[in-house]
Amino acid sequence: MLAIRAARLFDGDGADPVERPVVLVEGGRIAAVLPGAEPPSGAEFVDLGDATMLPGLVDSHLHLAFDASADPVGSLAARDDDEVLATMRSAARLALSAGITTVRDLGDRGYLALKLRDELAGDPAAGPQILAAGPPITTVRGHCWFLGGGTPPGEIRAAVREHASRGVDVIKLMATGGEMTEGTASHVAQFDVADLRAAVDEAHRHGLPVTAHAHGRDGIANAVAAGVDMIEHGTFMTADGAATEPALLESIAAAGIPIGATVAHTPVPGAPPPPRVAMMIPLLIAVFRNVRAAGIPLICSTDAGIGPMSPHDSLPRGPAQLSGLLGIPPVEALRAVTSLPARACGLGDTKGRVAPGYDADLLAVAGDPLTDPAALTTVSAVFRAGVRVR
Template structure:
């Protein structure tokens, strides 16, 4: 048994009021949390750090290289080379303190193989949950990943295929997106009837379903269809972003969680349009917060240079600094709350007996200063130290 000592402890829900807390780890799981070191335990004193659960990124793309042209890059490489790059991206996330990731769009179901690799060797990568190629319309958003379909029966068949392959979540593109030429993020792609068929089929197979949705029509359609989560939920219009209170109220009434894809490396170059859009989005998400929508913080990592695969701690910072959430809420949103949305909340995202010993140690106190989340001192996955 290991006894891991730290100066402070955030358990995934709140700070633990213990001076010099001790986390006991046995066979890769947390055996106890307290103030005493049992006789015979191996002591691992991490020093003046805050110990947290390993972070959970509920929206990431391992197949996108976070370069200046990730879609163009994808078109130039085969699956073998892509698998190598995805493996490296996952490793970067792990070293950045992200011990669980949900890949919401890959090519050729490559993430399924990596999921098995990382399950066999915990130090190789994070716990990986995967959606396979996202379901989209013909030439719709991210069609190049191989998930094109149309019509009620087509979308049901697409969900069945993914369930039979063993995915962990269904991802459907309810609107267009910035990455795909010929689509627009403010335009809906599927009807409510089609999305309901996707939801029904996913739930019939015991799978959660999440919808990429930027524009108000796509958000409304996804909510009416009964999806579990809406990714982005940015209320983008042709000229900016404007919250629709009726649609926000619908999210609250339906109990839909919003996965806010936040986080950018500091100093990234933003166009005047992007600067204006960010200002609009801050107002949109202030309205979402004030209305009581359940929101988790994810990253959409991989889509550009400002979003490498370990960018999630910056997203938590933006949640506090730009959107007005408390530090405690932001920390929950990247630990216990995100784990719940990913359907692994019974073993991830908490420091509590019986949970996996996926741990992150950071210098300083992120409850006092959220930027401390970027000052990583140690990463532990399944009781094994990887950083």
Template sequence: MHVIRARQVFDGRQFRGAADLVLDGPNVVGVRTPSEYASAVVVEDLGDVTILPGLVDAHQHLTWDCSPDPVAWHTEHDDRQLLEQGRSNARRALAAGVTTVRDLGSRGRTALDLREETARSATAGPTILVAGPALTTPGGHCWFLGGECADAADLVRAVARLDEAGVDVIKVMATGGTITPGSAPHESQFGAAALTAVVEAAHAAGLPVAAHAHGTGGVADAVTAGVDTIEHCSFFTAGGVAADPELVRRLAGSATIASLTGGTVPGAPLLPAIAARLPALLAHIRALRDAGVRCILSTDAGIGPNKPPDVLPLAIAQAVQLVGIPIADALAMCTSLAADAIGVGSRAGRLGPGVSADALVVAGRLDHDPSALARPVRVLRGGVPVPSP
């Protein structure tokens, strides 16, 4: 066994104070009060550090290049180049302590191939769950990934193809988005009936559904359809953010989880649609949480210069500073709660008996200083130390 001792441990739900993380190869044995061990046990006392589970980012685009023009990137680069970009992004995410990523939109088999590579090597990148091409209307949001569907029948056939290809989740664009020219984020692309057809086909195949939805109409339709997660869930109108208490109550009473995409590099410009709505968006997030909506924290990394693959630690700190979310809650939103939301809670997002030994060690007391997330000391994936970048 191998023991890592720290002044503070966060187990995925709560801070435990000074404790020992006990590992046995690729798995966690448990979190224990510091004590003496047999001489054969290696004990590393790392001093004033915090140990927490490896972070779970439930919404990234690993094969994108974080450029201001995703359409041009995909037009000008072949799948081999996209995969190479994905390798670099995966290593960068892992080095920051992001040990699980759900990739929610990629072209062809690029993310599937990347998933297989990181499954073979603990240091190649995070554990990856893949959606493949997001399902969208002809010419709709992210059409350039290859998932265009004209109607419900097309959507059902696309679900079957993706299931055969081996994806882990189905992504569908309930509304337009902010990065595709000609697409408006507040406007719906598929109605409740079409989204329901996607959910029924996906669930019959054992696959969850993640619905991209900015506008209130798209959010309402996604709730009606019974999707598993709503990505963004931002309640956009043509010029702002809607206050819709009834829709919030519906969402809170449903099984659907809101995947809130935050995190930006300081100083990097925000997308205009986000910048213009930022104060209202922050108030909206507070309202969702106050109403009891189940929320997790993700990033949408890859879509622009302010969203690199290692932005999740910043998202956590910004959730604390800008929204007022307590640090333990913010950490749970991208560890245990995020792992549960994407179906990997039995093996990730926690430090407990039998889970994978995915861990992040940061310098300092994270319960006192959220910025400690930017000071990684060590990252483990499956008990294997990840080389520093």
């Protein structure tokens, strides 16, 4: 039995911190959370001092195979699978050392993230728990086609079945184009509703959740009509801007579909965002304010790997950015990187909370992120399945 004490605890949900908690860990899981108690005699005791304990963070959208360089696509194409696996291992370690104890890989090449997932399953201290989508399902020459080809109209069920037979944890559909793929555009829809619906139906028959990459209004509307479980990005981008549509927000809220805002990033000194992105920022702030006001669960994730501002340890910066830009309370921003993404990833019973029965994936930081979410980057300890890794 391990007993961990800190000055306070955010349990992944409650707005009031638990004062001077002792968290008991046994067999990799949390056995008890005892406010203001002394550690039981006989337990190994770790006193973290003036730190705040919280659940290990959950990044519901990243790409371990992209190397966060200025040209992640070219760099991936230039490396063979063993080389890519090696950088994926270090990306996973980097995430874990920042307190990100669960990651969902939403697009790899050749199912390499599943390989790494299975490798790390036997050695939890070597990386976060990985959920993996394999190569994203996209149209012929559609967004990210270079990760594993494209699916012609009418063949999407077979693509989902292939992914299921490989053992993926989630199906990732590209419902619009994207910024990094030449010949596609973020505001333009990919696949029609019938194809997307067939994919969702097939995925659900295999017990797999579906999340859809969707920027533009049409792709978002198609994904909602098809019954996806989550939307990635959800920026409502148009050809030259971004703007929400109230009726569509209402139907997303009514369906309870969370939107994963891939907004957590690590600023690169001396490298301001490209003009198109800079122009877009105030518009996107308005979009996510409207998303939140509509009652849609807003999750904070990274899309880590896709560029220099997105190294794989970016997520802890997200809550301060979300809270600062959208003016939301810190506790809500903290839920957006813990309990909310855990639930959206189907891990609501094991991850994202510090409570009895949950995995002992824990982060401790100096200061109090409930008053200042920027404190999330001042890591003082990380535990994965009860093992201290930092």
